Amino acid sequence: MKEIKSWIDIPKNHDFSIYNIPFGVFYTNNQISTARVGAALGDNVIDLCRLFNLGYLTDIVGLKAEHFDNNKLNEFLSLGNKTCNGVRYAIQELFSDLNSKLKKHPEHLETILIPTHSVKMLLPIQVKDYVDFYSSLDHATNVGKMFRDEKNPLLPNWKHIPIGYHGRSSSIIVGGTNFKRPKGQLSLADANSPIFGPTKQLDFELEMAFITSKQNEMGEMISPDQSSDFIFGLALFNDWSARDIQRWEYVPLGPFLGKSFASSLSPWVVSLEALAPFSLPAQDKDVSELKYLQCKKNGLFDIQLEIYLQSDKMKEPFLISSTNYKYMYWNLFQQLAHMTSNGSPVSIGDVYASGTISGPLPNSYGSMLELAWKGTKPITLPDGSTRSFIEDGDTILFRGFAIKGDVRIGFGELSAKVLPC
Amino acid sequence: MKEIKSWIDIPKNHDFSIYNIPFGVFYTNNQISTARVGAALGDNVIDLCRLFNLGYLTDIVGLKAEHFDNNKLNEFLSLGNKTCNGVRYAIQELFSDLNSKLKKHPEHLETILIPTHSVKMLLPIQVKDYVDFYSSLDHATNVGKMFRDEKNPLLPNWKHIPIGYHGRSSSIIVGGTNFKRPKGQLSLADANSPIFGPTKQLDFELEMAFITSKQNEMGEMISPDQSSDFIFGLALFNDWSARDIQRWEYVPLGPFLGKSFASSLSPWVVSLEALAPFSLPAQDKDVSELKYLQCKKNGLFDIQLEIYLQSDKMKEPFLISSTNYKYMYWNLFQQLAHMTSNGSPVSIGDVYASGTISGPLPNSYGSMLELAWKGTKPITLPDGSTRSFIEDGDTILFRGFAIKGDVRIGFGELSAKVLPC
Numbered sequence: 001m002k003e004i005k006s007w008i009d010i011p012k013n014h015d016f017s018i019y020n021i022p023f024g025v026f027y028t029n030n031q032i033s034t035a036r037v038g039a040a041l042g043d044n045v046i047d048l049c050r051l052f053n054l055g056y057l058t059d060i061v062g063l064k065a066e067h068f069d070n071n072k073l074n075e076f077l078s079l080g081n082k083t084c085n086g087v088r089y090a091i092q093e094l095f096s097d098l099n100s101k102l103k104k105h106p107e108h109l110e111t112i113l114i115p116t117h118s119v120k121m122l123l124p125i126q127v128k129d130y131v132d133f134y135s136s137l138d139h140a141t142n143v144g145k146m147f148r149d150e151k152n153p154l155l156p157n158w159k160h161i162p163i164g165y166h167g168r169s170s171s172i173i174v175g176g177t178n179f180k181r182p183k184g185q186l187s188l189a190d191a192n193s194p195i196f197g198p199t200k201q202l203d204f205e206l207e208m209a210f211i212t213s214k215q216n217e218m219g220e221m222i223s224p225d226q227s228s229d230f231i232f233g234l235a236l237f238n239d240w241s242a243r244d245i246q247r248w249e250y251v252p253l254g255p256f257l258g259k260s261f262a263s264s265l266s267p268w269v270v271s272l273e274a275l276a277p278f279s280l281p282a283q284d285k286d287v288s289e290l291k292y293l294q295c296k297k298n299g300l301f302d303i304q305l306e307i308y309l310q311s312d313k314m315k316e317p318f319l320i321s322s323t324n325y326k327y328m329y330w331n332l333f334q335q336l337a338h339m340t341s342n343g344s345p346v347s348i349g350d351v352y353a354s355g356t357i358s359g360p361l362p363n364s365y366g367s368m369l370e371l372a373w374k375g376t377k378p379i380t381l382p383d384g385s386t387r388s389f390i391e392d393g394d395t396i397l398f399r400g401f402a403i404k405g406d407v408r409i410g411f412g413e414l415s416a417k418v419l420p421c
Numbered sequence: 422m423k424e425i426k427s428w429i430d431i432p433k434n435h436d437f438s439i440y441n442i443p444f445g446v447f448y449t450n451n452q453i454s455t456a457r458v459g460a461a462l463g464d465n466v467i468d469l470c471r472l473f474n475l476g477y478l479t480d481i482v483g484l485k486a487e488h489f490d491n492n493k494l495n496e497f498l499s500l501g502n503k504t505c506n507g508v509r510y511a512i513q514e515l516f517s518d519l520n521s522k523l524k525k526h527p528e529h530l531e532t533i534l535i536p537t538h539s540v541k542m543l544l545p546i547q548v549k550d551y552v553d554f555y556s557s558l559d560h561a562t563n564v565g566k567m568f569r570d571e572k573n574p575l576l577p578n579w580k581h582i583p584i585g586y587h588g589r590s591s592s593i594i595v596g597g598t599n600f601k602r603p604k605g606q607l608s609l610a611d612a613n614s615p616i617f618g619p620t621k622q623l624d625f626e627l628e629m630a631f632i633t634s635k636q637n638e639m640g641e642m643i644s645p646d647q648s649s650d651f652i653f654g655l656a657l658f659n660d661w662s663a664r665d666i667q668r669w670e671y672v673p674l675g676p677f678l679g680k681s682f683a684s685s686l687s688p689w690v691v692s693l694e695a696l697a698p699f700s701l702p703a704q705d706k707d708v709s710e711l712k713y714l715q716c717k718k719n720g721l722f723d724i725q726l727e728i729y730l731q732s733d734k735m736k737e738p739f740l741i742s743s744t745n746y747k748y749m750y751w752n753l754f755q756q757l758a759h760m761t762s763n764g765s766p767v768s769i770g771d772v773y774a775s776g777t778i779s780g781p782l783p784n785s786y787g788s789m790l791e792l793a794w795k796g797t798k799p800i801t802l803p804d805g806s807t808r809s810f811i812e813d814g815d816t817i818l819f820r821g822f823a824i825k826g827d828v829r830i831g832f833g834e835l836s837a838k839v840l841p842c
Contacts, residue, residue: 193708
């Protein structure tokens, strides 16, 4: 990887290094009406509206102020990956040691760089369709062991199909947005008929989500090796789940209200281009893939993922699991290829979540259901309390980052606190 | 019902009588760029842009030209049901015998009324979230008898929950749009592993869909008796299904690619207000409803529904089933209440489909799966051929209408032809 040094101060090991340049939507002065597109660099947000209006991005064909003076990334993404990555490269260049164009204008810099602590973030995109996959072998195996058959945990279709389902777009919230514990129908073991009340089994699911930047025609399949043209980047995703609501409702049509109360997406979208140095080839599989799912490109990514829990009584978040995006069985390119294999159209701003990402070891599982093994192995927290599921006042925080030598590219944090209902 | 006579010629028993006034989006001269909002009246489309610009709707507070000069109904619906129905009443009044304001301006009439045969229709709304329910008792019972247990066909949750799932918004197409037979993974009985190829079991599902016109706050439940404030109206809906793709993929997360290739929505949205005279009280139930689902309002509607099939060789559509929207077990208000019971937000332009509507008799079933009883009782068509599922070149056409005395309110037609892939 080519070394890039910057003339501005970026703390070492920062998620938003000069190698990253993720995009998001921020607002200032607590006024949502000021929302506009920015890029993160160290502890600052680059105001791309101002950067553009000051003439620093004029070499990039097709860019207009309205792409940045916008409360969502959809219009920016609609320019296509080549142009969006062109903006990313232009920013890297402007802030690199080899370039003094911006450096020599401190009066510009002052208006372009905004300290991160003084901005608030919005959901980066207007979400079109939202799909949640189920593509981690260890997660599917764990669920199968707990609820189906310890010796034969996987369903017959699992190694043939990247299983997925459509979820609700309207309840996707940006990281930092807290939400109330949802209510729903619960079928309790000691009752003859279901009751309606707050979920007793609230859980998180650690996932990564990819975001699309290109449409296909209805009826047009996208192959795994074409998929990267349609995907701009990734973010952290928490597919909050009410296990008891889900268990009672999900047969035969799948999860519905057990999921649709809230799903959290991190505010900064990290490009596939930035993540390319961390890609990995596929692992060998014991079941052969159908041709439409075969992928020559590296589709796995070495992204370390961490889950923290902080109760109201705790002073700092406590690490409860460490996993990695490289543990996916079906990669993101295969997921998109499968989704379009029936001719279904992709929109700009679709969100495709990976499904819970569990690793092979008990301390690398991606949900509380698995970490506490269906309540049989509760987790003990530093405040002395135990958890089988998430309690009111608990904050769940995800971190994700890729490291190679001195280069670090991260996703920042994704957190949300559960409020009493 | 108060009798309304019109000074313009509307054929007797027309779906788009003066009692109806449904809204849609049309374009002229084959140019999609001309798309704008209209209302149907007999064999004409009323150009609401021109009607507004000529000053005929100026009494209605909040209306602007941009609500009609628009290629979707979402902005119009965002005005709220009271205003949208105000437009409907204003149109009824302008065209009633008792009013000569428009009648005495033939030069205006000439520009306002456009013959239906000279326009094309677009999808009436930009679809936000799309949910498909499963709320017909006869349909759920038939499916249970075929695939589970003849004597105990219903799952334990069915009479407690309006079962539903999220579907794909991007593949909802307006009536009249043909589509290619989808491909997908099929697990054939005589093969060791699945193959990828065209579905062999393409089916329709006769449904009605309601469309929302008001947002709630995240976390705010909507009760069944509040639901009518959030629903503007209904349209016909065909939830096309590839049974073989669906059967192999749907465990455990529900239908996905077996549905997401195409769903057809009829172009004219009929208001709840227009349908009010055809509402019916609930039927008695043997299982009591949880309080959050109890509905005092009449939530069933006596809307006759017909399914026709026309093969490439046939000269006209052939009636294969007649059913009725009144056969719903869970009504539309209960469906919306259930959907928001976990606090999930409703958007303006959501589509909620009823699920297949089957009646109690074999000639009133809402899918080919049921009509041909899983292929064991193929239907014979007038061209001598038989059908267990839908073949290439087949057009499926739905009609829906409500009749009381001389008053008829209908949905027009919903059709689509299956093309070879």
